[in-house]
Amino acid sequence: SDREEALLAKARSIGAEFVYEPEYVAKGVREYLNLMEQGLKQPKQAMTMIPTYVTAVPNGTEKGVYLAVDLGGTNFRVCSIHLHGDSKFTLTQAKTPIPKELMTGTSKGLFSFLAKQIEDFVKKHHSDHFEPETSYSQLKLGFTFSFPVEQVALNKGYLIRWTKGFDIQDAIGKDVCELLQTEIDALGLPVRVVALVNDTVGTLMARSYTSPGKAGTLLGAIFGTGTNGAYVEKLPRIPKLFNKTENYGEYDSSSGVMVINTEWGAFDNAMKVLPDTPYDRALDKNSVNPGMQMFEKRVSGMFLGEILRNAIVALMDDGLFNMGHGTSIDENGPLFTPWSIDTSALSTIQADYTSSYSLTKQLLERDMGVSAASTGDAMAVKALVYGIGKRSARLSAIPIAATAIATGAYENYKQAKAEAKEGEEVEKIDIGVDGSVVEYYPGFERYLREALRDIQPLVAGAAGLEEAIRIGIAKDGSGVGAALIALVA
Numbered sequence: 171s172d173r174e175e176a177l178l179a180k181a182r183s184i185g186a187e188f189v190y191e192p193e194y195v196a197k198g199v200r201e202y203l204n205l206m207e208q209g210l211k212q213p214k215q216a217m218t219m220i221p222t223y224v225t226a227v228p229n230g231t232e233k234g235v236y237l238a239v240d241l242g243g244t245n246f247r248v249c250s251i252h253l254h255g256d257s258k259f260t261l262t263q264a265k266t267p268i269p270k271e272l273m274t275g276t277s278k279g280l281f282s283f284l285a286k287q288i289e290d291f292v293k294k295h296h297s298d299h300f301e302p303e304t305s306y307s308q309l310k311l312g313f314t315f316s317f318p319v320e321q322v323a324l325n326k327g328y329l330i331r332w333t334k335g336f337d338i339q340d341a342i343g344k345d346v347c348e349l350l351q352t353e354i355d356a357l358g359l360p361v362r363v364v365a366l367v368n369d370t371v372g373t374l375m376a377r378s379y380t381s382p383g384k385a386g387t388l389l390g391a392i393f394g395t396g397t398n399g400a401y402v403e404k405l406p407r408i409p410k411l412f413n414k415t416e417n418y419g420e421y422d423s424s425s426g427v428m429v430i431n432t433e434w435g436a437f438d439n440a441m442k443v444l445p446d447t448p449y450d451r452a453l454d455k456n457s458v459n460p461g462m463q464m465f466e467k468r469v470s471g472m473f474l475g476e477i478l479r480n481a482i483v484a485l486m487d488d489g490l491f492n493m494g495h496g497t498s499i500d501e502n503g504p505l506f507t508p509w510s511i512d513t514s515a516l517s518t519i520q521a522d523y524t525s526s527y528s529l530t531k532q533l534l535e536r537d538m539g540v541s542a543a544s545t546g547d548a549m550a551v552k553a554l555v556y557g558i559g560k561r562s563a564r565l566s567a568i569p570i571a572a573t574a575i576a577t578g579a580y581e582n583y584k585q586a587k588a589e590a591k592e593g594e595e596v597e598k599i600d601i602g603v604d605g606s607v608v609e610y611y612p613g614f615e616r617y618l619r620e621a622l623r624d625i626q627p628l629v630a631g632a633a634g635l636e637e638a639i640r641i642g643i644a645k646d647g648s649g650v651g652a653a654l655i656a657l658v659a
């Protein structure tokens with residue numbers, strides 16, 4: 171019908187606002203390279219580039235039993251990991267959603283809740299540690315805490331700011347390991363917090379323990395509730411570490427490298443190169459931290475659902491959407507309630523290849539308060555999803571390309587390739603990824619790779635880059651990684 175054609179045209183034009191052209195991806199990579207250098211040179215830059223005190227990545231031979239907990243966004247995970255020393259491990263875990271009210275309450279409220287979850291887990295799975303004859307032998311715990319902290323030692327870090335919807339003012343500036351240890355001690359548990367771990371560092375470590383290569387992993391990257399990455403940097407490329415007026419702690423410099431937590435979610439908060447649409451601006455305005463985490467707000471799971479909601483609201487503006495066939499939209503429903511669309515909806519819709527878009531219609535009915543949508547309505551929504559999801563994946567190519575170039579990893583690869591004998595395999599640059607968006611959004615890696623190829627002719631030193639990169643999921647990354655760091659501690 172005319173209505174459906176007009177609706178689809180409108181949806182395609184909104185979808186087109188999310189198109190992210192090669193030359194802009196290339197600009198993004200150049201700006202990222204800039205901000206990376208600035209962050210390594212001086213503290214408190216736009217991109218924080220936080221030294222982690224982790225100075226080596228594992229090779230798969232590590233052994234032992236460790237506890238790990240993960241506070242990263244939607245859920246709190248407690249697990250114990252048995253590392254077998256042959257790149258394999260066994261993992262026992264419990265997962266609890268974080269009550270919303272604790273995300274914006276007091277630090278005591280949040281951390282006593284976390285300690286209680288640890289108590290339940292340890293009593294259930296490690297009751298032997300409570301028997302007098304083992305004299306309460308302590309379990310070492312790696313604390314994965316995926317918010318920006320100023321880390322001054324492996325087990326000491328002061329919270330800089332909250333992200334991802336958390337906002338607990340009295341925790342800012344406090345050592346989060348101490349906040350957790352205090353509540354663990356209040357419950358009398360045989361548990362010692364020995365390492366503070368960013369989830370990206372955990373992902374890097376876990377991938378390096380399990381990866382097929384011998385060279386170790388270069389970069390661990392998260393595309394989940396938030397997005398961030400950690401990579402292996404050479405010490406001489408981190409000038410701020412040698413600045414005597416800064417309060418960096420001791421570390422073992424024998425490996426010549428240190429893992430850097432980039433905090434790339436804050437990439438280009440200045441909005442010099444990031445794409446910006448009315449839907450992004452509406453989201454930012456309604457967020458708890460306007461003007462912050464601008465890269466994350468275009469890439470990660472916490473935000474893509476809300477971008478989609480804003481785009482659907484625009485689609486409804488002139489009454490073309492869901493009109494004229496006795497159907498209805500719940501005006502107090504999810505489409506009119508900020509933050510109520512889960513990003514998993516984008517994956518479901520993108521994966522809907524049914525001829526009548528029945529999965530999309532079902533989801534519109536169940537999760538968006540749109541009853542009995544037409545096929546045209548569903549097609550229109552899918553056009554928006556496609557634009558938003560593809561842009562997220564293309565943006566994700568920026569830090570990956572920049573890291574491979576800036577660290578010299580790609581130069582090394584090219585050199586190894588030039589020196590390799592006929593038929594000899596050259597090990598690719600290994601990247602470990604984790605998070606529901608990269609894991610479940612259909613085509614995420616394909617779009618990311620397309621963007622890597624797009625920038626090859628546009629960015630210095632990028633020719634041939636895409637095929638040098640190996641991307642692998644780091645399953646249970648934060649847990650295993652935290653165990654590996656607790657082991658080193």
Ligand code: ADP
Nearest residue numbers: 243244394395471472513514517605606607610
């Ligand atoms: P976290 O980052 O909190 O440790 P996840 O990696 O599972 O955990 O990320 C959760 C985020 O991923 C949420 O924002 C959620 O909306 C989103 N998400 C959950 N399932 C999917 C899916 N199938 N496709 C895309 N995004 C998803």
